[in-house]
Amino acid sequence: MGCSIAYHLARRGADVVVLEREAVGSGTTSKAAGGIRAQFPTETEIRFSLESLRVFESFKDEFGVDPGFRQIGYLFLVADEADLRGFERRVALQRGLGADVRIVSPREAQAIVPALRVDDLVAAVWGPRDGFAGPAEITAGFARRARELGASIREGIEVTGIEVEKGRVRGLTTADGPIAAEVVVNAAGPSAARIGRLASVTIPVFPRRRHIFFTGPFPELPGPVPLTTDRASGFYFRKEMEQVLLSPGDVQDVGADLVAPMDWSMVEETVTKAVHRLPIIERARIAGGWAGLRPLTPDDHAIIGPAPGVEGFFLAVGFGGHGFQHSPATGRLVAEWILDGRPSMDLWLFDPARFGDGAPGLPGDGPRDNPDAE
Numbered sequence: 001m002g003c004s005i006a007y008h009l010a011r012r013g014a015d016v017v018v019l020e021r022e023a024v025g026s027g028t029t030s031k032a033a034g035g036i037r038a039q040f041p042t043e044t045e046i047r048f049s050l051e052s053l054r055v056f057e058s059f060k061d062e063f064g065v066d067p068g069f070r071q072i073g074y075l076f077l078v079a080d081e082a083d084l085r086g087f088e089r090r091v092a093l094q095r096g097l098g099a100d101v102r103i104v105s106p107r108e109a110q111a112i113v114p115a116l117r118v119d120d121l122v123a124a125v126w127g128p129r130d131g132f133a134g135p136a137e138i139t140a141g142f143a144r145r146a147r148e149l150g151a152s153i154r155e156g157i158e159v160t161g162i163e164v165e166k167g168r169v170r171g172l173t174t175a176d177g178p179i180a181a182e183v184v185v186n187a188a189g190p191s192a193a194r195i196g197r198l199a200s201v202t203i204p205v206f207p208r209r210r211h212i213f214f215t216g217p218f219p220e221l222p223g224p225v226p227l228t229t230d231r232a233s234g235f236y237f238r239k240e241m242e243q244v245l246l247s248p249g250d251v252q253d254v255g256a257d258l259v260a261p262m263d264w265s266m267v268e269e270t271v272t273k274a275v276h277r278l279p280i281i282e283r284a285r286i287a288g289g290w291a292g293l294r295p296l297t298p299d300d301h302a303i304i305g306p307a308p309g310v311e312g313f314f315l316a317v318g319f320g321g322h323g324f325q326h327s328p329a330t331g332r333l334v335a336e337w338i339l340d341g342r343p344s345m346d347l348w349l350f351d352p353a354r355f356g357d358g359a360p361g362l363p364g365d366g367p368r369d370n371p372d373a374e
Helices: 002-010 043-057 059-063 081-096 106-112 135-148 189-197 266-277 279-283 323-340
Strands: 017-020 074-078 102-104 123-127 152-155 159-165 168-174 177-180 184-186 206-215 227-230 236-240 243-247 286-296 303-306 313-317
Touching (some): 002 017, 002 135, 002 323, 043 059, 043 081, 043 323, 081 102, 102 106, 106 123, 135 323, 168 184, 189 206, 189 286, 189 313, 266 286
Parallel strands (some): 074 227
Antiparallel strands (some): 102 123, 227 236
């Protein structure tokens, strides 16, 4: 997100500095599954997706980096009639905006992924033009072009303070010294709330852990295989070369916003969900895995816009696991907002002020995961 914003600002001639505490792309982006889809519940998010899909399709030509973009499709498996009614409304909206999304029967879903168990499904939702790309390659492409356009990307620099004077941002303090700035953009992903506190701004972004495991080479499940989500359990999978990526869809507060420690006991839950939906996977061997952090908000929508109460402090955070796929559109619109005073698309859905003066917690006993996010 930060590199996309930097690229779009730099191409407009702005003086841009990106500060990264480690290396570009080493944070939560490096843990992403790389999914890209138009299947979102709101018009704004669908428009973000359609724009981003167009960017990813021509990314190699524009940025000189091959992101490995493949339109293998997205498949949601639906086992509940009430859930299906919700999908029907969303699909109507998506199709009305030009997205290729359709509701298919369980048998049609099985034709797309023959190894699926479908006897307990009522339907599936299929987006054949959706797919995936490499988050590291996309990030590197944005960073490369931003540098070529004059942006400075400084790695290994941790921000330790945000200087605010009379309600306006004046700059940053870092371990390498101060940096004067009229505008500071918080694009810190799971660390968004902590960075906000440096400017005395409360940002309701909650980092939550999710695991992804991968099998050894498993030719018994021939590719390509779409990113397939079992709505009933939250489990999702896709083929990655000769291996299969598997996620239990877990969402857990681990009290951290930088590191998500692995919990290998999650393998059992993952395998149980996987074997139920994809019985053939019982023959595979789990070869490894990783965990990442998903920045969630109370209403499952991102926070984009000026931070209430601090002039010059801009937020682009809380994307709930789909920041990577929405980074092209977000970068363009944030640059417009900063340089032109307003974006060319109505972004009321993401208004930072919508949560009021307090910082609402996530409802219920735990965090509410966005079922539409990968």
